[in-house]
Amino acid sequence: PPRPRRRAPRCPPPPRRSRVTALVWAVLANAGWLAGMAVVIALPRAVQPWFLAAVMIPYIAAQLVHGPVCAALVHALAPAELRGRYQATFQYAFGLSNVAGPAVVGLMTVAPVLPWLAGLAGAAAALVLLRRLGTALPRTVQYRPDAGADGVPGERVRSGSGR
Numbered sequence: 001p002p003r004p005r006r007r008a009p010r011c012p013p014p015p016r017r018s019r020v021t022a023l024v025w026a027v028l029a030n031a032g033w034l035a036g037m038a039v040v041i042a043l044p045r046a047v048q049p050w051f052l053a054a055v056m057i058p059y060i061a062a063q064l065v066h067g068p069v070c071a072a073l074v075h076a077l078a079p080a081e082l083r084g085r086y087q088a089t090f091q092y093a094f095g096l097s098n099v100a101g102p103a104v105v106g107l108m109t110v111a112p113v114l115p116w117l118a119g120l121a122g123a124a125a126a127l128v129l130l131r132r133l134g135t136a137l138p139r140t141v142q143y144r145p146d147a148g149a150d151g152v153p154g155e156r157v158r159s160g161s162g163r
Contacts, residue, residue: 019076020134022069024127025047029062031123038116076141 036055040048070090078086107114134142 016143019069019073020130020137020142024130025072026062026065026069027123027126027130029058029065031120033059033062033138034119034123038113038120041112073141076129077137107150124155 033055036051036058040051040055043051071087074086074090075083104115104118107118
């Protein structure tokens, strides 16, 4: 007679982290990168390349978390018919950083550490704003990866022929 099949034990689902929590971790990783960039000048020249390579790890981690989470958050906040406009408006933030970038780098003429300190001040402000955002967002927007602003899972807007 065939042996009865044993069922594999079910593992509990991993704890869910909110999108805002993921963004907080991304900001903290970026702050680690900014702090590393601020202190690299004080290190001996022989150590600087290795230190810069190591300091890129939190920056890469922050970018890997930040991009998809922000896009998903904008998608979840937008009404279905306005998602394209919301995404376009979100992308303007990157255009604004391109405009402000030369002014921030210009701070290096005053002191080489100033742009990195300005970035750290921006990260601190972002943490305060993320805390407020976390309390203002509905739970469905923070935790449901596939829900739109109306809370309907899997709801998508088709592009093209309009069918």
